[in-house]
Amino acid sequence: MSERQVDSSKRTWLIASGCAGAVGGVAVAVPFVSTFQPSERARAAGAAVEVDISALKPGEKMTVEWRGKPVWIIRRTPEQVAALPKIDPQLADPKSERKPDELTPAYARNEARSIKPELLVVVGICSHLGCSPTDKFQTGAQPSLPDDWPGGFLCPCHGSTFDMAGRVYKNKPAPDNLEVPPHMYLSDTRLLIGEDKKA
């Protein structure tokens, strides 16, 4: 976007907001750019989040915020874990091979997409246009879902469905599985989201 294309103050503001590093020549943008430093608050927003999962029972989900995104932590039941391989033929990317570095860290590139088989940690944002899917853990026939539904998530925006490992079903608007964020266990009951290497 060149300076010549800037034809109104509003437009200039949009460009300054979107391309802060590249607008030094636009005089009106300089005051804004000069304040564009990472604040303590912004650093905190990107920091890892420690979560106590001791109260999370089988079949339950909790949500924590990390970098402004909802991260779901779900303690799956043994039945939910056992059902995962059977769903593979219906999924777009059952082995999490697409965008592995972006969506599925190496330690979660397995059938359950998790470090511990029972504990799923995923970002609750649909890979289509960013809505947050709804829990549909109950199995069986129900509105908007197939009669043999094994439990998972339904995106209310355009109907994409995900299994209990956040893997997207075939032929849905969402192209990819839900993102597994970097994470690690500090103990059996404490989870760290946002970091996956021991210091």
Ligand code: FES
């Ligand atoms: S945003 Fe989820 S299906 Fe479109």
